[in-house]
Amino acid sequence: MLSPYIVNLLENKYGKKIRYPSDCENISREIADTLKESVSSNTLKRLLGFIKDGVQTPRLSTLDIIANYIGFDDWDMLLQHISEPIISSKYIRRNEMIRSRTLKKGEKVRFEYSPGRVVVVEHQEEWLFTVVESINSKLQIGDSVEIEIFLRDRPLYIYNVMRNNENIGDLIAGKISGITAMTVIKVE
Numbered sequence: 001m002l003s004p005y006i007v008n009l010l011e012n013k014y015g016k017k018i019r020y021p022s023d024c025e026n027i028s029r030e031i032a033d034t035l036k037e038s039v040s041s042n043t044l045k046r047l048l049g050f051i052k053d054g055v056q057t058p059r060l061s062t063l064d065i066i067a068n069y070i071g072f073d074d075w076d077m078l079l080q081h082i083s084e085p086i087i088s089s090k091y092i093r094r095n096e097m098i099r100s101r102t103l104k105k106g107e108k109v110r111f112e113y114s115p116g117r118v119v120v121v122e123h124q125e126e127w128l129f130t131v132v133e134s135i136n137s138k139l140q141i142g143d144s145v146e147i148e149i150f151l152r153d154r155p156l157y158i159y160n161v162m163r164n165n166e167n168i169g170d171l172i173a174g175k176i177s178g179i180t181a182m183t184v185i186k187v188e
Contacts, residue, residue, distance in 0.1 A: 002177065003155070003178030007048065010027070013069060024042075101127075107122070111150060113173050116135070117137045119139055138171060145171075146158070154174075
C-alpha cells in the first residue's frame with residue numbers, strides 16, 4: 001500500500017478524497033487521458049488498500065507513472081521530495097517523528113514497515129545506531145547505521161550501513177508504504 005503521505009499527494013491531484021473503488025477507476029482513466037500511460041484500476045485499488053491480496057511490490061514503471069501523475073518526473077524524484085520534509089511541529093505531530101539527536105545512548109527505536117518488516121536499533125551517539133533486532137529486513141543484527149530522523153508514514157533513509165567493517169551503502173526502508181509504526185524503548 002502507498003504511504004498516507006503519498007495518498008494525500010494523490011488525492012490533492014485527483015481533487016478529492018479517495019474513498020471508493022470507483023475513485024481508482026476514475027484516476028486510472030485520468031492517467032490514461034493526461035499521460036497516455038496506463039495503470040490499471042486494480043493496481044490502484046491494491047496500492048490504496050481496496051484489494052488486499054495480489055502483488056505486494058508494484059513495478060517501478062507503475063510507481064513512475066503515479067509519481068508523474070502527481071507532478072514528479074519519476075518515483076525517485078517523489079522520494080527525494082519526501083526526504084526533504086518540513087520538520088515543524090505545526091506540520092508533524094510529536095508521535096509521528098523521532099529525532100535521533102534527542103535520544104539518549106542505549107535507547108532503542110522499534111520501527112515497522114510493509115510487508116511484515118520489524119527492526120529495532122539501539123542509539124549509540126548523534127545519528128549512529130546498532131541493529132539489535134531484524135525481522136524480514138535487509139538489515140542484519142550487528143549492522144551499524146546512521147539515521148537522522150524517523151517519520152511515520154514516510155520512507156526511512158538509512159545511511160552508511162556498516163556490516164563486518166564494510167560500508168555496504170545506503171538503504172531506504174518503507175520505500176512505498178513508509179514507516180507504519182515506531183516507538184522509543186527508553187533506557188532504564
